[in-house]
Amino acid sequence: MPRLFTALEIPxxxxxxxxxxxxxxxxxxxxxxENYHVTLRFIGDVDEETAREAAFxxxxxxxxxxxxxxxxLDVFGGDRPRAxxxxxAPSKDILELQAEHERLIRRAGLPAExxxxxxxxxxxxxxxxxSRAVADYLGLRGGPARLSFRAERFVxxxxxxxxxxxxxxxxxxxxxx
Numbered sequence: 001m002p003r004l005f006t007a008l009e010i011p012x013x014x015x016x017x018x019x020x021x022x023x024x025x026x027x028x029x030x031x032x033x034e035n036y037h038v039t040l041r042f043i044g045d046v047d048e049e050t051a052r053e054a055a056f057x058x059x060x061x062x063x064x065x066x067x068x069x070x071x072x073l074d075v076f077g078g079d080r081p082r083a084x085x086x087x088x089a090p091s092k093d094i095l096e097l098q099a100e101h102e103r104l105i106r107r108a109g110l111p112a113e114x115x116x117x118x119x120x121x122x123x124x125x126x127x128x129x130x131s132r133a134v135a136d137y138l139g140l141r142g143g144p145a146r147l148s149f150r151a152e153r154f155v156x157x158x159x160x161x162x163x164x165x166x167x168x169x170x171x172x173x174x175x176x177x
Contacts, residue, residue, distance in 0.1 A: 002045070002046065002048075002051050002158040002171070003043075003044060003045045003046075003158060003159050003160070004043035004044065004046060004051060004054065004156060004157065004158050004171065005039050005040075005041060005042045005043055005156075005157055005159070006039070006040040006041045006043070006058065006101050006105075006154055006155065006156055006157070007037035007038055007039045007040055007154065007155055007157055008037060008038040008040065008068060008094075008151045008154055008155075009037055009153075009155055010036040010037055010038070010121060010149070011149045013149075014036075014070070014147050014148075014149050015033045015034070015036045016033065017144055017147055018033070018036060018070070018086055018121060018123060018144065018147070019033045021073065021084075021086075021123060021141055021144070022123070022124075024137060024140075024141075025084065025124065025126075025129060025133060025134065025137045026128075026129060026133055027126055027127050027128040027129030027130075027133070028084060028124035028125070028126055028129060029124060029125045029126075029127065030123065030124045031122055031123060031124060031125070031166065032166055032167075034166070034167075035166030035167065035168055036121050036122075036123075037121065037155075037157070037168070038068065038088055038094075038119055038120065038121055040094075040097060040098045040101045040117075040154060041098065041101040041102055041105055041113065042113065043105055043110060044110070046110070050108060050109060050110065051171075053108040053109065054104075054105055054108040054110070054156070055156055055171065055172050056108075057104040057105065057107050057108045058101070058104055058105075058154075058156060058172070058174055059172075059174060060104060061097070061100055061101075061104070061154070061174055061176075062177070063093070063096070063097055063100070063176050063177075064093075064176060064177065065150055065151055065152045065176045065177070066091065066093035066094070066097075066150070066151055066176070067091070067093075067148055067149070067150055067151070068088060068089075068091070068094060068148060068149055068150075068151050069088065069089040069091070069146060069147070069148045070086045070087070070088055070089075070121065070144060070146065070147040070148065071086075071087045071088065071089050071143075071146065072086070072087055072142075072143030072144065073085070073086060073087070073123075073138055073141060073142075073143035073144070074086075074087045074120070074138075075126075075134050075138065076118075076120075077126070078131070079131050080131070081126045081129050081130075081131055081134045082125065082126050083122050083123075083124065083125055083126060084122075084123045084124040084126060084134070084137075085120040085121060085122055085123060086120060086121040086123055086143075086144065086147075087118075087119075087120055088119035088120055088121065089119075090118075090119055093151075094119050094151075095117070095119075097154065098117050098119070101154075151176060152175065152176055153173050153174055153175045153176055154173075154174050154176065155170050155171075155172070155173050155174070156170075156171045156172040156173075156174070157169065157170060157171060158171050
């Protein structure tokens, strides 16, 4: 069964800029730069028929390309930090694209996503990183100057059964036009 998700790819120059924040945080498992992305909809482990139906439904998307802006560094998990992220500005375009993915994936027969959408790029998974160490890291690093890129397409990715972070395989790409 493939584990699927939809995402926006991160261009190489933006990925390289984000990669400069790697290191200096104990307990971080850094994501490889080539696996950076903005997840739009986690689909999960599905059978081949459901995967085909989801891929077909996603082909219905008709949206124009749009700009994506990375605002700064942040963390998910609060007192128990679990991921270091680059926060993505929640623009109307990205929110509408994500909402459309949600509708289409539900049309393919899958349940609604329970988590609230918070656009981001995961930079590192955190294990045994104290909230104090993460706060110190964020205080010293500050975060990237505003980075932006033009989203020209979205991708249906599959991943191997793992603890996250790739490698990911492009199953289908859908142009924004």
